[in-house]
Each structure stands twice: as structure tokens, then as C-alpha cells.
Amino acid sequence: MAQDAAGAVGSRVTPQVEALIRAAQRGDHDAFEQLVRAYDQSVLRLALNLLRSLEDARDVYQEAFLRVYRNLHTFRFDCSFHTWLYRIVTNICLDQLRRRKVRKEESTVIETADGPVDRSDVFEEESAAADPERSFWNRQLGHRIEEALGDLTPRERMVFELRHYQGLRLRNIGEILGTSEEAAKNCLFRATQKMRAGLGEFV
């Protein structure tokens, strides 16, 4: 989990992380390396789950850590490093999601010999193969989930992702997205309602 990466999320910077950041700010590449290693897996997971595309997740990873590298000297320890990093990452992801909304081409469905299959099914195929009925159900459910997630606004999608999959608290999510805890709460509520409506008989 992101929380395990380098001290408590949302708290100020722990002494170990502070030492790493200060060293990296002085140009110590070894320290920069350790910072990347501490956080990069959760960054990649966030991008992968939000964008459902290996290529896009890879782009987000590159862009995010390049920005961190270029701007680390501006980090002033007035928030946790995790929050600062996630501001960068979520901004890049939100840009991607907004562009997709404009292009209206957010589809995780790929065509196969058996007809359209959702990407998430592909990742579950081993466990589902034993039970065709369950497999069919899962496939349908996977579709509906993707559709429902696609109906969320980029911001709702982000709040939902950060709360449900990344396990961040709404207060911290508000801090990352530059909004209030209350606004994050409203986003999560709307997202949940839309998901429930979209999934209908499945839940």
C-alpha cells in the first residue's frame, strides 16, 4: 500500500524520508533512487488502474518522476512527500482522463475471436476458466464496471480510485487534489451512487 511506502501518508515527512529528500535536493542520485523505489510501485498501480492501459501508465510514470526530478528543489516540507508526489501524479492522470473524455474513446474492451472481452477479464482468465457460467457473469460484470467507471467525471473517478483502491483518507485526497475534505466526500458519494446505478442487478 502507498501508506507503507515511506512513512504515514498525510503526516509530515518522517526523519528518514526528510534525510533522503534533502540529500536528493543536494544532487545525491542514490537518495533520489531510494525515493523513487519507495513510491514508484504505488504510482504505477494508480496509473494502471485509472487508465487501464500499459502504455498510458508507463507515460504517467515517466512524466511524474521526471517532474519530481526537475522540481524536487521546490519541495519545502510543508506537506508530506507522498502528498506532494501524488499532486503531480494525479494532475498528469487527470489530464489523461480529460483528454479521453474529449476523445470519447475510453474503452477497455478488446476484440477477440470470441467477441469483445474486457481487459480485466483477461487478467482473471485463469481463475474463471474452470467455471464457464461464472466466467460469463464476471465478463458481463467487468463490462458494466468499466462502463460505470467511464461515466464518472475525471475528478469523481480519481477520488474513487484513491479511496477505494489506494486506501487514502478523504482528508488526504482533498489535500492532494487541492480541494476540501467535504468536496472529496461529495465526489465519493456521487461516484458510489453512479456506480450502484450503473451496475444495477449485479450488486
Add this chain to the structure above:
Amino acid sequence: MTCNEIGKLIPLYWYGELPAETEEQVEDHLHGCLECTQELERQRSLAAALDRRQMDVNPAFLTDCRRDLLVSLYRDEAQERQKAGADARPFLPAAVSAFFAGLMRYRQPVGAMALLAVGFFAARFTFPSPQVSPSVPAVASTPSDPVFATVRSVQPDANGRVQIAFDETRRRTVSGRMDDENIRRLLLAAARDDYNTAVRVESVGLLKAGSGSGEIRDALLNALAHDPNAGVRLKALDGLKPLAADAQVRKTLARVLETDDNPALRMQVIDLLVEQRDDSMVGVLQNVVQKDNNSYVRLKCEKALKEMNASIGTF
């Protein structure tokens, strides 16, 4: 509170985001209300369905991203140095190397004009010195060069003298431009060095720029197909990218896709094969979809086949 009000609080209750007092009120209500309990159950089902959708990060993919990041950082820093008017020398000190699991060795020379200085390691090249000395600029060979000797025989004679036969290897440092024939020959030999992976990574990386030459192309193909180190193979693959249309190269790529044990490398091979829109590769890709043990590789192949308007399976 009414059922309607509780219903609106259930998502926040589920995520533990209600103040303690409100949470208690919701729980009190749930204990006595079947309808709201079912509502909570629906929230639980939604969460469970969503949990199944989660994708985790494949370690090979993470390694791949780290490698790309290293290259980007390298370019970024090189550009900064150039802007600052500094020498465009290799950067990012060795400290970074551990992080990128040795991937620091992937660093590339900045432009073909880069001078290289190759320190040769002990006695594994048999390169007749007369061939090197006259033509290679800046040859440094002094009596203080380290000498590595293997003594073959020791024979004392009656006069108290000793005759010793030994093989001598002298470490020398030569430097020259990448387009220098002798430098190139040394690099070709170094790319086959059996003992030192770092030497192979470095050499294959430098040879990449000259992949137009048949000799270098063959060295890269050999490294891609046979080098035991994935770093060297990735480097060789990079070098072969401009030659992806070459039939011999594509044959090797197809074989590598089916046999290489490194998923990151297999993913890059797919990219390269697909770029050329070559229908003869459909069978190879279909085979990978069926047999590859890595779901990311299989997914990538499926996508590639789709883009080629080919079917995923074989019938």
C-alpha cells in the same frame, strides 16, 4: 435519522469516513432496519466486485518503466548540461546503478562523436599489438602498465640462474573515435566477452550506433539471441530497432519472442514486430497468445493482432 438519510451515509460509513458520533447513529439504525442493512449489503457487493477488477503491477513491467525512466533522466540531465555549457559526458554517477538493478550500464554515448576510453580487462583478447599501435590515436602504453602473468615453467640451471616461461598480458588503454576501425574491432570482441557482463553491456550499447554495418548487425543478433544477461540482450534489441524490416533480424526477433525468459524484452520485441505490419508474424503472435506464461505479454500480443486485423486464436 430517516432511512433516506442513512442511505446517503452508507457509502461514507463503508469507507470509515464518518465522524464517530454519526457512525454510531448509523449503526444504531442498522441494528433495527432490515432495508438499510440490505443497502449496506449492496455496498459490500459493489466493493467486492470492484476489488476483483484491480490490476497489480507486474514486476517485469515495473523494471521496464524504471529502465525507461533512467534513459529519460539521462537525456534530461544531458540536455541540462548542454544548456549549461558543460561537457556532455556520462552523468548520473555510479550511485544510481544499484537502484536500477545495474541498468545504469544502459547509458548511451551522447552523439556519435563521443570519445571513448576502453580499459581492457586482463588477458582475454588476443589482439596483435602492431595492428593497434600505429593507427590508434593516443595509445597509452608505458612500462608502468599493469602486467598479468601466468608462469608456465621454471627451470633452474647449473650456474645458479633460472629460466622462467610465462604468458604475459599487459593492460593497455586505447582511446579513439567510434568510427575508428580498431576501436570497432575491440568493441566487437568485447561484445563477446564471456566473463564480464559490464563489458558486454557497455560494448553492445556503443555498437548500436553502427548497426548499419553487417559485422555489427551480426554481433547484435548474436547478443540478442544468446547473451545470458537480459541487460545485454535489451541493449542489442535497441540497436536492432532500425533494422526491424530486415528478414534475418525479424527471424531472430520471432525466435526471441518465443524463447526469451524476460517478459520486458518480449514486450519490446512485440512492439518491433508489429511496427512492420508483417502478416508472416501473425502465426508467431498467435502462438505467443496461446503459450506465453505472462499475462501482459499475452495481452500485448492480442492487441497487436487486433491492430493487424488478425484473429487472436488459431483454428
